Amino acid sequence: MGFSFQRFRAATIARSIEFLRDRSALAWNLMFPVLMVVGFAAIFSGPGQPVFKVAVVASAEPSPAMHPFLGTPHVQFYREPELEAAKRKVARHRVDLLLDFSGEKPRYWTNPESPKGELVEKLLLGSGGVAPEKQQATGKPIRYVDWAVPGILGVNLMFSCLWGVGYVIVRYRKSGHLKRLNATPLRALEFVSAQIVSRLALVMTTTTMMFVGCNLFMHFPMEGSYIDLFILTLIGSLSLTSMGLLVAARVGSEEISGGLLNVISSPMMILSGAFFSLDGSPRWVQALAEIFPLTHMLSAARSIMLDGTRLIDLGYPLLVLVGTTVVCMSFGSLLFKWTQD
Template sequence: MWRRIFAVFVARNREFYRDHAGLGWNIFMPILMVLAFAFIFSGDPQDQFKVGVITADGTLPQSPTGLLALDHVQFVPLTDPQGAVLKVERHQLDLLVDRRTAPVTYWVNLESPRGYLAERLLLGAERGASVETAGQGTGPARRTVSGAAVSYADWVLPGVLAMNVMFSSLWGVGWVIVRYRKNGVLRRLKATPLSPFEFLAAQVLSRLLVVMSASLVVYTGAALLLDFPMRGSYAALALIYVGGALCLISLGLIVSARLRTEELADGILNLISWPMLLLSGVWFSMEGTSAAARLLSQLSPLTHMVDAARRVMIDGAMVADVLPQILILVGLALAFLSLAAWLFRWE
């Protein structure tokens, strides 16, 4: 069995690296996208306020008062104080307010110009005293943090890497196997001792090797060109992308299990990939979006891959910190692969 799997595995790899145009696209396109975003968003940040609000149930009050009653301020409900303070340190929040305490407690980054202005809005809205007298029973209690800002290029890079994994995984098996079926390759393989399980296993292993190799080249190239943070464990980052690739490759196998035309496969793959891309937080944070959008985003494998990769690269997470996301991705991969094997037909 393993000899047959290895033979198909080698044949599929040769087919890929002999396609020089496809190989170049997989490697250089994500690097160009990162450079483009680094150039576009390299200017000074705009004066827009984003304020986190710590609540017990993760919802904002129905009848807001004080700062929460102001217009033109984006309020983000949060339930994890430690993680929320970290966002203030990274300049991802201009201000953090904990309205569960009396007096109100807030955190501001001393190195953030927007945080300075947001603090003045808070003190005025809460009818508090000046910063020097705050926390003495006359106004909100002040807490300060410091930390360098995370640029948009740094924030978006884990998502770009995950996006590259998604497209390469889905189209690398979903489109190719449909082409095999249309061209009669699968019909000829059916006449051999090769079983459907052996064929699908070889496709998964081959595509996993290609995806991870291309991702390593992209990551190395971006590391040489951009000064982005990598504060966590490389082992955790590798496990996240391996689990995500396995999950998305298996999803691509489901699409290709019975389809006969590349056009239909391409349409279905687009129907699957673009909602995941929009709801996974690759380009913009899902914080502050509707509850329905956040719920739908949690159903996407790409969301778990992007969130976990950002926690590793930006927040310094280790393997144990992102183990739940890794297990979710591996569990989905096993479920998708089992369904693909059950649905698969040679013709």
């Protein structure tokens, strides 16, 4: 018996209606990210304490041996691997100053519109040693909420994808619902596909509505293409949903599935760069963050929104997201069982 589109469509509609009838879950999925966006905008959009961050492009970790300025207290120095990426951060006011020791003569970049950059420049010139050659990187600043909104929506999307598939399927198995479905002509592939498509449709609809609604009031910058951002979000949602499917493939206890989903979602929420930049964090933290698909989805979304990067130029993040989807989907489908036995 082959794949039946009619059975697949019926299962998809049934799951979608079940979610829409759960008004508390629907309201939470809609209101939670909106409240977070408003809260972060109110807390972080105003003036704050001056915190200096300096990016350093060099072959080794920044140290006073390179230049006396690198020993200045109360200034965070971190190594930046790519000069062009660091220059964009200066232009966007994400770092206060950029030092380049990769060429024959040291150079530094500041943004003439950045008050903090001007102060750090004075510290640099007054620190002694050979004065680097001055360059400028101009660009309008981005608000914290502009940088954080992909993370806020991404975290909400992550929870919806993981729990909306992982927890629900386990609940079906424990209650005997899957056992009854197994007695029907519905095949495992049709059921799993229906769950994924239903979740993707609901997640993409609610996320789009929230983004558009918040954008009407906060006017997020968009240097790239909305179509590219939509496609990226769809691929990222599929990747996260496939992880939820892998968790739910054989687990028969809601408690165990909840624990596994928390083990996956908690570090992903903290280390993916959703609410704060990982620039300057320890190398092992950045390496660990590379494991999570949410990290790549958020970095790619910010590249599209803030830097105007095209989707075709985001090969590595897309490769990670697609690879995660293929691996998790394959193992989830192979390991899937209808009953707890």
